[in-house]
Amino acid sequence: MASPLGSTVARLVRGLQEEVRTAGRRLFDRHLRLAVTGLRRSGKTVFTTALAYHLRDGRGLPFFRPVHEGRYLGALSLDPPGPPFPLDRALGALRASPPSWPEPTRSLSTLRLELRATATGPAASLQPIRRLLLDIVDYPGEWLLDLVLLDRDFAAFSELALALAHDPKRVAFARDLLALLAETDGGEDVLVADRVASAFRDYLRQLQREDFALVLPGRMIEEEAPSRSPPFAPLPPRLAETPLWHRMAERYAAYRERVLQPFFAQWFARFDRQIVLVDLLAALGRGPAHFADTREALALALAAFRYGKNGRLRRLLAPRIERVLFAMSKADHVAPNQHANARELLRLLVADAARAPRLEGVRHEVMVLAALRSTDVLHIEHQGQLLSCVRGRLAEDDRETVLFPGEVPHELPQEREWTQRRFRFRRFAPRRLSDAGPDTHIRLDRALDWLIGDRL
Ligand SMILES: Nc1nc2c(ncn2[C@@H]2O[C@H](COP(=O)(O)OP(=O)(O)OP(=O)(O)O)[C@@H](O)[C@H]2O)c(=O)[nH]1
Ligand SMILES: [Mg+2]
Structure with missing residues (x-):
């Protein structure tokens, strides 16, 4: 042998x-x-x-x-x-x-x-x-955005992640995280670090459930934290140089060095x-x-x-x-x-x-x-107009359906057009x-x- x-x-x-x-x-x-x-x-x-x-x-x-x-x-x-x-x-x-x-990767x-x-x-x-x-x-597409962190140190990551968390369309999901960050004094307690990291992860998962595209770091959402690196969270500049900051910065550095950089160097560079x-x-x-x-x-x-x-x-x-x-x-x-x-x-x-x-x-x-x-295409006359329709099995109810999928604008739609919920395109099951x-x-x-x- x-x-x-x-x-x-x-x-x-x-x-x-x-x-x-x-x-x-x-x-x-x-x-x-x-x-x-x-x-x-x-x-x-x-x-x-x-x-x-x-x-x-x-x-x-x-x-x-x-x-x-x-x-x-x-x-x-x-x-x-x-x-x-x-x-x-x-x-x-x-x-x-x-x-x-195919299943999500x-x-x-x-x-x-x-x-x-x-x-x-x-x-x-x-x-x-x-x-x-x-x-x-x-x-997995979630991993793509983590490349953004390649050339950001912990302070730069924190700045970006917290700017996103304060963004008006996200702030409602970041409430627990932001409250926790506001009340901590940055002391030694490892439990605080874990609580903040877990609030950060909950916030990211909520963003994903709400279908936000910019969810960062995407790997934090996975059931299992990326192996060899404990979970981390961004911290506000007020906590710079506190024991909590050093602990988080260390965890973040471990993630970048052990998970992100090898992944990038081997596959993405x-x-x-x-x-x-x-x-x-x-x-x-x-x-x-x-x-x-x-x-x-x-x-x-x-x-x-x-x-x-x-x-x-x-x-x-x-x-x-x-x-x-x-x-x-x-x-x-x-x-x-x-x-x-x-x-x-x-x-x-x-x-x-x-x-x-x-x-x-x-x-x-x-x-x-x-x-x-x-899908395939059918032209159907409706009230004297010829409509271009598509025919296929809808993803959600698995029936063969003919529908008018709607129109795609050639430029960014006006405010009022968005509110009419005009752009709701249906998903289809695959054709064999x-x-x-x-x-x-x-x-x-x-x-x-x-x-x-x-x-x-
Ligand atoms: N109708 C139609 N749907 C498609 C097509 N390609 C992808 N889809 C739909 O998009 C979904 C996602 O496609 P995937 O190829 O799994 O996407 P992905 O980028 O690999 O996703 P992750 O692995 O999660 O990063 C599929 O489950 C289909 O519902 C296509 O050519 N036609
Ligand atoms: Mg995939």
Whole structure:
């Protein structure tokens, strides 16, 4: 039997060999890490699943360049660089009868595909098949916002978190926390620290139940506190330098060093391209405060990524994101004649978030898509007007329904329009993922082409 030391060494050697192989592939542009980014429930897991499903043989992807040119051969699923993405489970759920959406993601997982296409150009005679290794990381959307804390010390975190807690739309949920902070003198008592931390967590959970997008730190909401780091809470400047402050600052530092920084360094610091999925319709449906909240959350989260152009060496050693696609997911919730407006509105929602890539001269595009189309469109005459309706199984009552989903404004709605509760888009159950045809998604192939089409 191999000794524990022997197997550790063997694992290290295997890891090192893989690193060297990856470096070789990156040197020759044969490796690409795609960041599928989005707040919770924005559609990351469904997007990743649909992508893997269609890339297997290229069916249903007519606008993906290698397919369009008749060169695409297919994709293999390879051993991933981390815990494997549960592709079979997600596909199984979408293929079952009745099908169901994949569960919300609870931990990080990775998907590695090798895409193959016949080569063109002068190198084709030497290497007739082009291969591209595509890596994707899937993770709970709640974790995304925690990247905001990477370059904030405890004082900066406290300032941000308490400014949010005093925000008029949140302050009602922060009452217990703020009362507790007002009455403490910052003494030694560890029980006070635990009570404040637990009030902070209750407040964050309440925000999540109320569907706020900006919930920070997102990992504090989980049932189990992130292992190896005790819970913490922000403190007002009045308590600076008290024993309570030092205790909290220590806990916060432990969280940053043991949970956040390794997570970022291993998975988030090395992307080449990025798609940012946005549930624009849900943000619109929840009203102006939530819309602004989503806008702010996206801008904060994206500021944590590194953008810029990559030379060959930089791509190898410290890559930056060189291309970004902002995409509204779940476009099948509305009729296609609303997509142009949705795209314009999405531009407004992500204007602040797009600043980080723009300032580095990075190209970005805006698109409206559905990774798994679950409705079709009907035109129905109503009082002399032709209405574009959608037909699908509603998520909540599982009946096939035809409904007029409403209109998407192309700019921020006026105050009175919000109050009419006009923007309430219904959620649909998935349509069974069977034979992939052009109707299985909306613009998934165009998105893919924009993101990676040039590399195969
Ligand atoms: N109609 C429709 N609904 C979608 C589509 N993609 C996602 N959804 C809906 O959005 C929900 C969330 O999608 P997920 O892919 O699980 O979202 P996520 O970003 O992985 O969420 P977390 O894992 O919680 O971060 C699904 O359960 C569906 O209800 C789509 O293409 N069409
Ligand atoms: Mg997910």
